[in-house]
Amino acid sequence: MAVYEMTAEKLNEMIVNKEEFFLFDVRNESDFNDWKIEGEKISYLNVPYFELIDGVEPVLDKIPTDKKVVVVCAKEGSSKMVAEMLSEHGRDVFYLKGGMKAWSEYLYPVIVYEDENMKVYQFIRVGKGCLSYMIVSGNEALIVDPSRFIDVYKDTAKKEGVTITHIVDSHLHADHISGGYELAKQTNAKYYLMKSEGAVFEFEPLENHDRIEFEKVSLEVLAIKTPGHTPGSVSFFVNNKLLFSGDTIFVSGLGRPDLGGKAREWAKDLYDTVYNKVAKIADDVIVLPAHYANFDEEVNERGYIGNLLGNIRAMNEVMQGKNEEEFVEYVAQSASTETPPNFEDIIAINRGVKEATPEQKQELEIGPNRCAVHHTH
Incomplete structure (x- = not known):
């Protein structure tokens, strides 16, 4: 029997297509519980590879013979070793090329919107829960x-x-880690960021722009007015049709305002955003966030992550009928969960006050997204 390599792209295809398969994760139990490959049709087994060094016999009866089996580890080496041991017992087995590091870095494009004025791509970084976008209009694009x-x-x-x-x-x-500054350097594009976020490199302060216009696109900057989980958080309202909501509004919740240690203070700003600014935006506007928490729950039938603002309001009790005090209390309670690992280092790099090699960046980003916490299930 044989051992086959599986790329992150192929694995993602199976998850998106809801193919059934068996995932054998040979990382430590704590790493597996903290962050794993998720999908509606995946069955799991987690046994640390060091328990299998003397052989895979103890787990053979737990591994199905009628499903595709994919072995996963942190970087690839251990999963390849375990896959080879399983193949010696007559099994066809796949291992994930590049391991969880490769999974963390894989992203793929989906077209989310198209009309006579613009075409919009969403890039889904599936192992990390991060979303980025490209708006194409005429001969130009905005990221x-x-x-x-x-x-x-x-x-x-x-x-x-x-x-x-x-x-x-x-x-x-x-x-x-944002690619904004590096992409701007390589393309000569203008890079916009809130001045209040404290970046030290050259950029165009969003405070100076009520809107950004190019070709047939008018991007309204809802700036300083829409804190999510940083004080300079903004949303972008495009052609009165799409709301790029950053970390202010998610498909299934609101952004956490506690990462600066001012949960209650910033929750008041978030209340103002939700009840005064966003309340004026029509129900049929499509909300496109910067993160998501659960792919299976949040991806829609068209394959992207986003929803109509009216649907999000309807699902999200915290966005309706709460006074400021109730809202702040709810958000402060919800915000007491674990913070993103390494977030201080990542913010320092994004601010330009700290340098990091590609390897260090990879290490810092490993793990799940913890920016979306206010779920309403």
Whole structure:
């Protein structure tokens, strides 16, 4: 029997297509419980590889013979070893190429919206729960919340035959490293960020712009007015049709305002955002957030993560009928969960006050997204 390599792309395809398969994760139990590959049709077994060094016989009866089996570890080596041991027992087995590190870095594009004025791509970083966007109009493109894997945006722009002219970050990200500054350097695009976020490199302060216009797109900056979980969090309202909500509104909840240690104070700003600013936006506007918590629950039938504002309001009791005191109490309670790992280092890199090698960036980003916590199930 044989051992086969499986790429993150192929694994993601199986999850999106709701294919049944068996995932044998050979990382430590704590790592598995903290962060794993998720999908509606996946069955799991987690046994640390060091328990299998003398052989896989103890787990053979737990591994099905009628399903595709994928072995996963942190970087690939251990899963390949375990897969080879299983194949010696007559099993066809796959191992994930590059391990969870590769899974953390994989992102793929989905077209979320198209009309005569613009075409919008969402880039889903599935192992991390991060979302970024490209708005194409005429010969230009604007990027929203780019990840550090900037080639994917350059490749998509090339395929569309457009030039990237504007790049915006909705806030200073705490769980992943932004590609905004690097992408701007490589494309000569204008890079916009809130001055209040404290970045030390050269950028265009969003405070100076009520809107950004190019080709047939008018992007309204709901700036300083929409804190999510940082004080300079903003949302972008495009052509009165799409709300790029950053970490202010998610498909299944609201952003956590506690990462600066001012949960109650910032929750009041979030209340003002939800009940005064966003309340004026129509129900049929599509909300496109910067993160998601659960792919299976939040991906829609068209394959992207987003929903109509009216649907989000209806599902989200905290967005309706609460006074400021009730809202602040609810948010403060919800916000007491674990913070994103390494978030202080990541923010320092995104601010430009700290340098990091690609390897260090990879290490810092490993793990789940913990920016979306206010769920309403």
